[in-house]
Amino acid sequence: MKPLHAQYPFLDAAREAVEAADVDLARVVRSDEAVLTRALDRIETALDSGRVGDTHRRDRVELLSYPVARVLVSLVDQHILTRKYAAAEAATAHERLQAAFTEGDDLKSRDRERLTIQTLLTEFGMRQTVRETAEGYAVGVGTYLTYASDKREDQWRLVNRPLQDGEVELTEVELLALVEQAIEQRVADGLPLGVPEAIATHLEAERERLEERLADLDLTRDIDTVVPDLFPPCMSALLDQVQKGEHLEHHSRFAIATFLTTIGLTTDEIVDLFEVNPGFGEEATRYQVDHIRGKTSPTQYSPPACSTMQSYGDCVNKDNLCEQISHPLSYYEAKLDDADEDELIDWREEDEAATSES
Ligand code: SF4
Known part of the structure; x- marks a missing residue:
């Protein structure tokens, strides 16, 4: 399990790392207090601030807290929580990516593996429809609509964008905003999960706590x-x-x-x-x-x-x-x-x- 997986736990590589480690999620929720605490923290911070909070100092705890958080969100199974949680995971990743792209030297100095725009495009199946141009990026209109249609601001409406040969021009910042949307969809994908009884029973107190938080939330x-x-x-x-x-x-x-x-x-x-x-x-x-x-x-x-x-x-x-x-x-x-x-x-x-x- 690498630091990159802990930072971006929704990546395919992160999921594969968890599978390769043969982690028994039922055992984790039963006996790993640090993972459970961080999982709950991810969700509660999502409700409070629209982010999922600082990473745990141990990569293993940070990475495993992600699937456990998804299980908790599934147990509560309320649309508003699922949406806010997925949006918070995506917003947090987006901030980390922006920081990584602008502070690349800092990351290199810690000898960390880095994500690039190209690896992100490959991750989300956008590689074939996004190309780099002298000014930024040109994005196929289908891909653009898939990820920009949920955005409310006028700047994202197709009629307000230069469109040439079926491609929309974007800056790197705007492309990253589309990637954020792709991350949100990835996080929300499959939720609510079917949770085995053995796991659900152990998470009863956490589920109730989250339901109370939702009821109290200033909506x-x-x-x-x-x-x-x-x-x-x-x-x-x-x-x-x-x-x-x-x-x-x-x-x-x-x-x-x-x-x-x-x-x-x-x-x-x-x-x-x-x-x-x-x-x-x-x-x-x-x-x-x-x-x-x-x-x-x-x-x-x-x-x-x-x-x-x-x-x-x-x-x-x-x-x-x-x-x-x-x-x-x-x-x-x-x-x-x-x-x-x-x-x-x-x-x-x-x-x-x-x-x-x-
Ligand atoms: S009170 Fe709640 S459950 Fe009943 S109709 Fe209104 S929104 Fe729906």
Whole structure:
């Protein structure tokens, strides 16, 4: 097991090194505390910071913590965790690669094996469709779309890129960003794994700990997009009731109001929405929403978790994604993540367009 395998445990060579060492994963989770601790650390750091943390000083521990982390992620089996974990492994590798390419001398001085762009392209089956040019790289459009389609920024949209003879021009930095995407896909590939009972039993405490972390997670961080078509079924149903002017119990009003404030609606926008409902006087609604968002109270409230929604009877019309999440915000975040760019038209932008057309 080489340092390179520990640094980049998703590589084929790293997997082969683990196989060649004939490692018994059941024995590792039973008796190797250092590996288990680092595996848990990989995932918890992924949730906290979008990276998987510093490498363990022992290459063996670092390398084996990767398959054990994948087992843990599989046991929890929640879309949001799988996605955040895979993205964190990829982001960490990306940072290491960038550092390695800019600080090559430092790595050589420690006599370490190095990854090159060419070995990475071979690793991810991109060698045939990427070629070096005087300015950077030319990437076949098929390969480009495979790895750039999940990127949201305008710069990655094909219409915004020079395209010549079926190739897209990229800088080295941009090519590395595509490699990061390939790494994320590699890490997520095959998850959730089928975990033998003998291993699952030993990881019961770690699984529960991760589930608690997920339930506590502040899922409100990055959401500022209002696309009702992607709302979780429970919130769609509540919004529908509001707009039909039906009476909502206090807990239901609280759930939909906290959800809408959390995803970025202003108090005015929510008041406008609720105005059609006879149960909502403007003043009372404005007061309640300002209170929820922490403007007139010391607390900014979050929407209830699925378990609370279920106990109040607000969890309705569950679909397949509902089986994989524990919070309506996780549902919405997963939907936003999986949506095509075309689907992500913010409700407020649609309204503005309609107003300016009329
Ligand atoms: S499982 Fe959660 S997200 Fe799905 S409908 Fe129920 S409360 Fe909403």
